[in-house]
Amino acid sequence: xxxxxxxxxxxxxxxxxxxxxxxxxxxxxxxxxxxxxxxxxxxxxxxxxxxxxxxxxxxxxxxxxxxxxxxxxxxxxxxxxxxxxxxxxxxxxxxxxxxxxxxxxxxxx
Numbered sequence: 001x002x003x004x005x006x007x008x009x010x011x012x013x014x015x016x017x018x019x020x021x022x023x024x025x026x027x028x029x030x031x032x033x034x035x036x037x038x039x040x041x042x043x044x045x046x047x048x049x050x051x052x053x054x055x056x057x058x059x060x061x062x063x064x065x066x067x068x069x070x071x072x073x074x075x076x077x078x079x080x081x082x083x084x085x086x087x088x089x090x091x092x093x094x095x096x097x098x099x100x101x102x103x104x105x106x107x108x109x
């Protein structure tokens with residue numbers, strides 16, 4: 001029985017390095033990119049609150065415990081502001097990427 005190296009009847013598309021394996025690779029990259037953006041969004045929400053709480057712990061020694069209330073409110077506001085800026089940058093990057101993908105090499109606007 002002779003084996004033909006060009007016979008691909010029993011091979012799966014991912015074993016051949018075809019378009020299916022490329023799609024899986026692109027999906028994996030897309031998932032990792034989204035997970036990293038979710039982590040960045042979480043950090044941009046929590047870090048301003050933590051920084052304001054540390055500043056309030058320093059100020060509470062001098063002015064009293066009431067400093068935590070405005071510090072917490074300012075921290076939440078700053079966290080949402082930075083998270084909104086991260087969201088806008090992600091949206092801006094995605095829309096510019098989509099507009100670039102729509103035009104080919106020999107197509108015009």
